Amino acid sequence: MTALGDSLTVIPPTWRPDLVDPYDYVEEVGRKIGFSQIEATLPPLTAGRGLTRAQQGRRAALHAVADAGFVEVISLPFIGDTDLDGLGLTGEDPRRRTVQLANPLDDTRGYLRTTLLPGLFQAVSRNQSRSQDDVAIFECGTVFLAGPPARAPRPSVDHRPSEEELAQIAAALPDQPRMLAGVLSGNWLPDRWNGPAVRADWTHAVLLAESAAQALGVRLERRSARQAPWHPGRCAALMVAGQIVGYAGELHPKVCKAFGLPARACAVELSLDALLEAAPAGGQITPLSTFPVAKEDVALVVDAAVPAAQVREALVAGGGDLLESVELFDVYTGEQVGPGRKSLAFSLRLRAADRTLKDAEAAQVRDAAVAQATAQFGAELRS
Incomplete structure (x- = not known):
C-alpha cells in the first residue's frame, strides 16, 4: 500500500480475490478500524x-368500489x-394465451392468470364452505397475456445492457394490463325489519x-353481448367511446357448477x-x-330488441345543451303496446344558465329529443 497526497494505492494479497471494486476496499478499511468509528450521515x-x-x-376507483359495498x-x-x-x-379466446411457469407452486395451476375471475370464484366457494352465503368481493390486479414467442437475451452483468x-x-x-373484477352471490341486503332481503x-x-x-369521470355505455363465462342474453359489454373495456352480467350455469x-x-x-386512459386530464366545474x-316526461314505444341505453343516448343527442339530464323510470311490455314492442318512459330535466325556460322552449327541446329517437329507432310517442 502506498499513499501519495489524497490518493491511496493498494494491492490486495493473492488470497483475497474478493477485493475487486473500490467500495470493497472502503468496506475493508471500515472493518479494520471499526464501523463504529465512522459517523452515520443520512x-x-x-x-x-x-x-x-x-x-x-386507481385509488379513487378502488375507494369508490369499496364505498359501494364490495370487499377487496x-x-x-x-x-x-x-x-x-x-x-x-x-x-381462439385471448385468455388462452397463457404464460407457463418454470417451477409452479401447484402442478394443477401452472400458468400466470389471464383473468381475475378464477381467483375470485375460489374465494366465493371458500366463503360458501364456511356458511358465508352473501358475498360481494372484488380484486384489482394485473393479468398476463402471452404474445408471439420470443427469447429474451441474457446480458452480461459487468456492464449496463444496451x-x-x-x-x-x-x-x-407478456402484456400485463391491470384489471378490475368482482363476483356476487346470495343477498345484496339481508332480511331487515323494514323489508325483505x-x-x-x-x-x-x-x-x-x-x-x-364515475370516480374517474368516465361514462360507461352498455350493450348486449355474448362472452364467456357469462350467460348468453344476460351479459352486457361495457364500452367507453365505442371501445369495449369489459363485461358484466350473470354467470353461465355450467360455469357456476364447474367452480x-x-x-x-x-x-x-x-x-x-x-x-384511466379515458379519464379526463383535468376537470372543469x-x-x-x-x-x-x-x-x-316522455314514453316511447320501440322494438323490444332496442336497448334502453341507446334510446336514452338518442334523446340526449337531440335535446341539446338545454337538456340537463335524462333518466329511465319505467319499462312496460303488454297488450297496450303490442307484441314484440316495449314502452320506455324517460324523465327529462331542462334548464338554462341565463333565464327561466318558457313552456314553448321546453316543448321544443322535448320534441327535438323525441325526433332524434324516432329517426334512429322508429320510436313512437305512447298515448
Whole structure:
C-alpha cells in the first residue's frame, strides 16, 4: 500500500480475490478500524412529487368500489387448464394465451392468470364452505397475456445492457394490463325489519363498474353481448367511446357448477387501464344555474330488441345543451303496446344558465329529443 497526497494505492494479497471494486476496499478499511468509528450521515431528503395521475386514479376507483359495498380480496395469480375449461373459453379466446411457469407452486395451476375471475370464484366457494352465503368481493390486479414467442437475451452483468438488449427484453415480456373484477352471490341486503332481503343480481355487478368509472369521470355505455363465462342474453359489454373495456352480467350455469358457485351468481371484469386512459386530464366545474328546472316526461314505444341505453343516448343527442339530464323510470311490455314492442318512459330535466325556460322552449327541446329517437329507432310517442 502506498499513499501519495489524497490518493491511496493498494494491492490486495493473492488470497483475497474478493477485493475487486473500490467500495470493497472502503468496506475493508471500515472493518479494520471499526464501523463504529465512522459517523452515520443520512442522505439529503428531496421534495416529494406526490402520487402520479395513474396512482391517484386507481385509488379513487378502488375507494369508490369499496364505498359501494364490495370487499377487496387478493388471490394468487395462478391458473390451470381446469380453470380455463371451466370458464368455457374457446381455443381462439385471448385468455388462452397463457404464460407457463418454470417451477409452479401447484402442478394443477401452472400458468400466470389471464383473468381475475378464477381467483375470485375460489374465494366465493371458500366463503360458501364456511356458511358465508352473501358475498360481494372484488380484486384489482394485473393479468398476463402471452404474445408471439420470443427469447429474451441474457446480458452480461459487468456492464449496463444496451438499448437494443433492453428493447428485446421488453418485447419478450407478456402484456400485463391491470384489471378490475368482482363476483356476487346470495343477498345484496339481508332480511331487515323494514323489508325483505334484496337478491344480488346483474345490476350490482354493473354498479361496481359504474362506481369505478364515475370516480374517474368516465361514462360507461352498455350493450348486449355474448362472452364467456357469462350467460348468453344476460351479459352486457361495457364500452367507453365505442371501445369495449369489459363485461358484466350473470354467470353461465355450467360455469357456476364447474367452480362450485351458487346458481345465478354474477360477475364483472373490466380493464382499469382503459378507464384511466379515458379519464379526463383535468376537470372543469360548471357553475350551477340559479334558474328553475323544467320537467318533461316522455314514453316511447320501440322494438323490444332496442336497448334502453341507446334510446336514452338518442334523446340526449337531440335535446341539446338545454337538456340537463335524462333518466329511465319505467319499462312496460303488454297488450297496450303490442307484441314484440316495449314502452320506455324517460324523465327529462331542462334548464338554462341565463333565464327561466318558457313552456314553448321546453316543448321544443322535448320534441327535438323525441325526433332524434324516432329517426334512429322508429320510436313512437305512447298515448
